Amino acid sequence: MGVTIHDVAKRAGVSPATVSRVLNDRPGIRAETRERVLKAARELGYIPDFSARSLATKRTHTLGFLVHARHSLSSHSFYGQVLAAAEKEARQHGYHLLFSTVHDEAPLMLEEQRVEGLILAGCDIPRALILHLKHSGVPFVLVDNHLPGVNSIVIDNEGGAYEAVSHLIRLGHREIGFLCEWMEDLSFAERFAGYKRALQDHGLPYRPELVAEGEPRTPGSGYIAAQRLLQKARPSAVFVANDLTAVEAMRAFREAGLDIPKDIAVVGFDDGDLAPVAYPPLTTVRVFRDALGIQAVRRLLYIIEHPSTPPLQIRVFTKLIIRESCGTPLHAQLPPMPADAGA
Amino acid sequence: MGVTIHDVAKRAGVSPATVSRVLNDRPGIRAETRERVLKAARELGYIPDFSARSLATKRTHTLGFLVHARHSLSSHSFYGQVLAAAEKEARQHGYHLLFSTVHDEAPLMLEEQRVEGLILAGCDIPRALILHLKHSGVPFVLVDNHLPGVNSIVIDNEGGAYEAVSHLIRLGHREIGFLCEWMEDLSFAERFAGYKRALQDHGLPYRPELVAEGEPRTPGSGYIAAQRLLQKARPSAVFVANDLTAVEAMRAFREAGLDIPKDIAVVGFDDGDLAPVAYPPLTTVRVFRDALGIQAVRRLLYIIEHPSTPPLQIRVFTKLIIRESCGTPLHAQLPPMPADAGA
DNA sequence: AACCTTTCCGAAATCGCTTTCAAAATGCAT
DNA sequence: ATGCATTTTGAAAGCGATTTCGGAAAGGTT
Numbered sequence: 001m002g003v004t005i006h007d008v009a010k011r012a013g014v015s016p017a018t019v020s021r022v023l024n025d026r027p028g029i030r031a032e033t034r035e036r037v038l039k040a041a042r043e044l045g046y047i048p049d050f051s052a053r054s055l056a057t058k059r060t061h062t063l064g065f066l067v068h069a070r071h072s073l074s075s076h077s078f079y080g081q082v083l084a085a086a087e088k089e090a091r092q093h094g095y096h097l098l099f100s101t102v103h104d105e106a107p108l109m110l111e112e113q114r115v116e117g118l119i120l121a122g123c124d125i126p127r128a129l130i131l132h133l134k135h136s137g138v139p140f141v142l143v144d145n146h147l148p149g150v151n152s153i154v155i156d157n158e159g160g161a162y163e164a165v166s167h168l169i170r171l172g173h174r175e176i177g178f179l180c181e182w183m184e185d186l187s188f189a190e191r192f193a194g195y196k197r198a199l200q201d202h203g204l205p206y207r208p209e210l211v212a213e214g215e216p217r218t219p220g221s222g223y224i225a226a227q228r229l230l231q232k233a234r235p236s237a238v239f240v241a242n243d244l245t246a247v248e249a250m251r252a253f254r255e256a257g258l259d260i261p262k263d264i265a266v267v268g269f270d271d272g273d274l275a276p277v278a279y280p281p282l283t284t285v286r287v288f289r290d291a292l293g294i295q296a297v298r299r300l301l302y303i304i305e306h307p308s309t310p311p312l313q314i315r316v317f318t319k320l321i322i323r324e325s326c327g328t329p330l331h332a333q334l335p336p337m338p339a340d341a342g343a
Numbered sequence: 344m345g346v347t348i349h350d351v352a353k354r355a356g357v358s359p360a361t362v363s364r365v366l367n368d369r370p371g372i373r374a375e376t377r378e379r380v381l382k383a384a385r386e387l388g389y390i391p392d393f394s395a396r397s398l399a400t401k402r403t404h405t406l407g408f409l410v411h412a413r414h415s416l417s418s419h420s421f422y423g424q425v426l427a428a429a430e431k432e433a434r435q436h437g438y439h440l441l442f443s444t445v446h447d448e449a450p451l452m453l454e455e456q457r458v459e460g461l462i463l464a465g466c467d468i469p470r471a472l473i474l475h476l477k478h479s480g481v482p483f484v485l486v487d488n489h490l491p492g493v494n495s496i497v498i499d500n501e502g503g504a505y506e507a508v509s510h511l512i513r514l515g516h517r518e519i520g521f522l523c524e525w526m527e528d529l530s531f532a533e534r535f536a537g538y539k540r541a542l543q544d545h546g547l548p549y550r551p552e553l554v555a556e557g558e559p560r561t562p563g564s565g566y567i568a569a570q571r572l573l574q575k576a577r578p579s580a581v582f583v584a585n586d587l588t589a590v591e592a593m594r595a596f597r598e599a600g601l602d603i604p605k606d607i608a609v610v611g612f613d614d615g616d617l618a619p620v621a622y623p624p625l626t627t628v629r630v631f632r633d634a635l636g637i638q639a640v641r642r643l644l645y646i647i648e649h650p651s652t653p654p655l656q657i658r659v660f661t662k663l664i665i666r667e668s669c670g671t672p673l674h675a676q677l678p679p680m681p682a683d684a685g686a
Numbered sequence: 687a688a689c690c691t692t693t694c695c696g697a698a699a700t701c702g703c704t705t706t707c708a709a710a711a712t713g714c715a716t
Numbered sequence: 717a718t719g720c721a722t723t724t725t726g727a728a729a730g731c732g733a734t735t736t737c738g739g740a741a742a743g744g745t746t
Contacts, residue, residue, distance in 0.1 A: 004732055015696045020734055028694060050457040051398040052732030055701050060394065065442065069431070077616060080423030087444055088412070096457075099408065099442040101430055114393040114439075219619065247620040254622070273420060276562065277590040279597070279622035347702055358726045363704055371724060373712095395702035398731050 003044045012040035023048065062096045063300060064115040068124040069101040077272055078289060079121050082143060085293030086119060093301055102129065117300045119143060123186040139303040143296045145186065146313055151303060153295045153314045157187050157269075160285040160318035161194025162201075164267045165239045167283075167320055169202045171327075173237040173265060176204075177229050178211040179249050180241035181221045188241045191269060195239055209233045214245065222248025230256055237265035237326070243274045243284055250278065250325070261327030271321050281323035291316045346387045355383035366391065405439045406643060407458040411467040412444040420615055421632060422464050425486060428636030429462060436644055445472065460643045462486060466529040482646040486639045488529065489656055494646060496638045496657045500530050500612075503628040503661035504537025505544075507610045508582045510626075510663055512545045514670075516580040516608060519547075520572050521554040522592055523584035524564045531584045534612060538582055552576045557588065565591030573599055580608035580669070586617045586627055593621065593668070604670030614664050624666035634659045 005023075009016045014037060022029050022037045029037075040046075054060045065086060067079050087097045098115055102125060117139035120130065125145060133140050134150050142152035168176050178195045180188040192211070199206050212229035214221030222245030229238070230252070240246035246268030250260055258264045260280055268275060271286035295314050303309060348366075352359045357380060365372050365380045383389075397403045408429060410422050430440045441458055445468060460482035463473065468488060476483050477493050485495035511519050521538045523531040535554070542549050555572035557564030565588030572581070573595070583589035589611030593603055601607045603623055611618060614629035638657050646652060 005734095006732080016733080017697080017735075018695055021695085024734080026735095030694060033694080047456075049398070049732050051394050051403065052701090053734080055392070055394040055398050055703090056732080056734040058701080062441075067427075069427075076423040076427065077420030080419040080426070083423070083442065084410075084412075084419065084444060087442055091443070091446075097442050098405075099426065099430055099440050100434070101427060103434075113390075244616070244620065251620070251622065273587070274617060274620065277587065277594070277617065277621075279594065348704095349702080359703075360705075360727080361725060364725090367704080369705095373724060376724080392702050395731090396704080398733085399702080399704045401731080 003046050005046070005048070008037065008041045008044055008046050011044060012037045058113075060114060060116055061094055062098055062115045063090055063297060064118040065097045065099050065121065066102045066118060066125070067121045068126075069103050078270065081289040082121055082293040082296075085290035086297050087293075089294045089297045090301075093297070095297070095301070102126070117141075117304050119296045119300060120145065121296075139300060139307065141296050141300045141303070143292050149311050151299055151311045151313070153292050153299065153316065155187065155287045155292070156315050156317045157190035158194040158197070160269060160287070160320075161191040161239065161241075162198045163194075163318070163320050164269065164285050165195050165198040166202070167322075168237045168239060168265060168267060168326065169198065169204065171237070171265065173235075174204060175207075175210065175233070175235040175237070177233065177235035177238035178241070179213070179222065179225045179229060179238050179245060181214050181225070181245055182216045183213055184216075191239075191241045207233075210235055220248055221245060223252045225249060226252035227256075235264065237267075240266060240268050243268040243270040243272050243278070243282060246282060246284070246325075247274055247278045250282075261325055265326040267320075267326055275321070275323070278325070280325050283323045283326045284321055286319045286321045288316055288318075346389050348389070348391070351380065351384045351387055351389045354387060355380045403457060403459055404437055405441050405458045406433055406640060407461040408440045408442050408464065409445045409461060409468070410464045411469075412446045421613065424632040425464055425636040425639075428633035429640050430636075432637040432640045433644075436640070438640070438644070445469070460484075460647050462639045462643060463488065464639075482643060482650065484639050484643045484646070486635050492654050494642055494654045494656070496635050496642065496659065498530065498630045498635070499658050499660045500533035501537040501540070503612060503630070503663075504534040504582065504584075505541045506537075506661070506663050507612065507628050508538050508541040509545070510665075511580045511582065511608060511610060511669065512541065512547065514580070514608065516578075517547060518550075518553065518576070518578040518580070520576065520578035520581035521584070522556070522565065522568045522572060522581050522588060524557050524568070524588055525559045526556055527559075534582075534584045550576075553578055563591055564588060566595045568592060569595035570599075578607065580610075583609060583611050586611040586613040586615050586621070586625060589625055589627070589668075590617055590621045593625075604668055608669040610663075610669055618664070619666070621668070623668050626666045626669045627664055629662045629664045631659055631661075 005016045005019050009019045012019065014033060018029065018033065019037050019041070022034045023041065065083055083099065090097050118133065119141055121143040123145040125142070130142065130147055130150065140151070142150060144155055146152040146154050165176055176199070178192060180192065183189055183192065196206050209232040212225045212232065214225035222240065225245065226249035238249065240249055246266055250266055253260060253264050260266060266282070268282045268284035271284045275282040275284045295316065299312065299314060348359045348362050352362045355362065357376060361372065361376065362380050362384070365377045366384065408426055426442065433440055461476065462484055464486040466488040468485070470490070473485065473490055473493065483494070485493060487498055489495040489497050508519055519542070521535060523535065526532060526535065539549050552575040555568045555575065557568035565583065568588065569592035581592065583592055589609055593609055596603055596607050603609060609625070611625045611627035614627045618625040618627045638659065642655065642657060
């Protein structure tokens with residue numbers, strides 16, 4: 001316990017400097033000496049001390065991964081997967097991840113020499129914090145969040161939503177609702193924009209009475225949103241801004257006597273754990289969580305190596321996953337399927 | 344960027360040693376001097392360098408949090424919540440968390456001076472690794488896993504299961520099935536044990552044809568398990584070893600024309616994100632994820648401070664959460680509810 | 687054999703903080 | 717005032733690496 005570079009040096013009959021050199025693959029070491037040192041190190045089970053090394057090199061080979069402390073329940077799973085992917089990627093580059101929740105303002109003591117850069121995940125990271133970081137020049141990237149001029153990895157919320165409601169339209173729906181937890185959330189706002197653009201591009205009017213939101217951060221928010229929607233209108237389909245809300249909404253629909261997808265089709269967003277096991281299995285927009293994690297660390301590492309690289313926004317596209325919550329094309333219901341005709 | 348203890352010393356007109364002392368609340372400093380130093384430090388925005396400090400003190404104030412790389416999908420959410428709680432608790436003690444997935448054997452370079460202890464979460468942590476750690480004397484605790492003689496925080500799987508099936512029995516069920524992904528998993532085995540004990544304690548026979556497992560790590564495992572069960576028997580209720588599996592099983596039941604809970608009652612285990620939004624909302628056994636995280640870091644911190652403390656197993660109890668997947672007492676169906684009688 | 691390059695390697699300084707040890711300052715009693 | 721016991725403080729030695737700089741060894745030429 002505690003074999004230092006000195007011990008290795010002594011055993012190999014060289015100086016600590018030489019040991020350091022061979023262990024760090026520095027040039028200018030005779031092959032024979034290198035072998036001798038390597039052997040000594042191996043025999044002694046030498047492992048360089050992390051603190052000493054980073055004190056000398058000013059590099060910690062560590063990245064901070066921050067999520068906001070209070071975020072919706074479902075996002076535990078979401079960011080958990082981003083985190084896992086990020087860790088895997090980081091590990092491949094010889095980096096470690098320091099995980100932390102950011103509490104309100106979070107002075108971020110950690111950024112002071114403990115980590116080389118930060119990954120901030122989620123759109124509820126305080127804007128003030130982001131601006132502070134940007135100002136202070138620390139390398140960092142945002143994930144699932146963005147701000148002009150800062151490096152970020154974003155989900156194609158608008159495009160994903162567009163595709164989702166286009167799908168609904170293609171199925172023959174004309175009165176398509178939009179549901180979300182609350183509009184203030186950046187992601188939801190973007191998904192809402194995609195919803196509206198799809199409507200417009202297909203010549204459908206945007207009708208405010210077809211959209212409803214729930215209560216900011218309360219469980220059952222989707223249930224509430226759906227009830228509110230039902231009081232105002234009776235769309236034949238809804239696009240819901242995330243899976244959890246969608247599943248809750250489906251419950252409300254069912255309780256209102258509506259069959260899914262026959263009476264009302266629903267598509268969600270995220271394709272997390274819930275979607276495949278929902279009843280009925282939820283058609284939804286898949287967001288590639290690992291891609292978010294992987295890209296985040298790649299980008300961050302690049303920024304660290306090239307500090308003056310101009311900021312970039314990296315957009316990871318989504319994919320519509322069709323399951324059963326939208327059923328078959330609406331019009332197909334009028335003329336029954338050939339095979340069914342005889343039955 | 345880079346104000347050191349020397350700068351503070353110079354500005355306060357004292358030596359670095361003195362600065363170090365006041366910043367670490369060491370005794371023997373005149374109040375007046377202390378103020379002067381504090382003021383200088385504040386004005387300069389001094390922040391101690393992490394590496395330098397830990398090199399000198401041999402303490403990193405960092406804990407490693409490890410989960411196995413390949414674990415069932417649903418557990419992302421589960422351990423995400425444990426992690427978040429652990430981080431919060433650690434932070435309150437001035438500690439940070441280094442997150443990592445352990446890949447197969449994982450040499451764990453990190454334990455060499457980077458972290459003061461390890462939290463290993465999940466029961467798929469390789470046993471060899473645990474034994475190695477135990478042998479090497481590193482402070483560590485297991486979460487949701489255990490081994491004789493090692494510190495661990497465990498879920499009361501057996502008790503939770505016992506309570507769950509007791510509930511089913513209380514409702515009047517006599518033929519109760521057991522479903523899980525695969526029996527080799529430690530947690531599932533314990534839940535199975537609880538199932539059997541409940542049967543026995545209530546004078547019901549254990550019938551092997553009432554238990555079925557799915558496929559080890561494949562999605563839809565619960566669906567498969569349920570199908571297998573249905574081929575062998577037709578219980579009036581099932582206890583399923585975890586929520587995801589339960590939800591998948593419910594789907595299979597529904598497809599087999601069974602109504603839940605009328606034809607078959609089901610209760611799960613975990614009470615994760617899925618349970619409340621399942622259809623129907625799942626009666627299940629809640630495991631307190633934050634308690635797991637909190638206790639893990641508390642225990643680990645204690646071990647670090649008192650290295651020779653004897654190993655402990657800490658069991659966190661569960662709680663049966665009643666929702667709708669079990670319906671009302673079986674016998675109550677015969678004589679309809681008074682209020683309904685007239686309808 | 688003497689000399690000049692190159693190639694290798696070691697001494698020592700450094701990174702920023704903690705801590706021991708002894709000296710300086712202070713307080714108190716005489 | 718003087719002496720002694722206490723408090724306070726500073727100088728310097730680590731902690732365990734890396735890295736600069738110059739000297740020693742090795743290799744090549746006349």
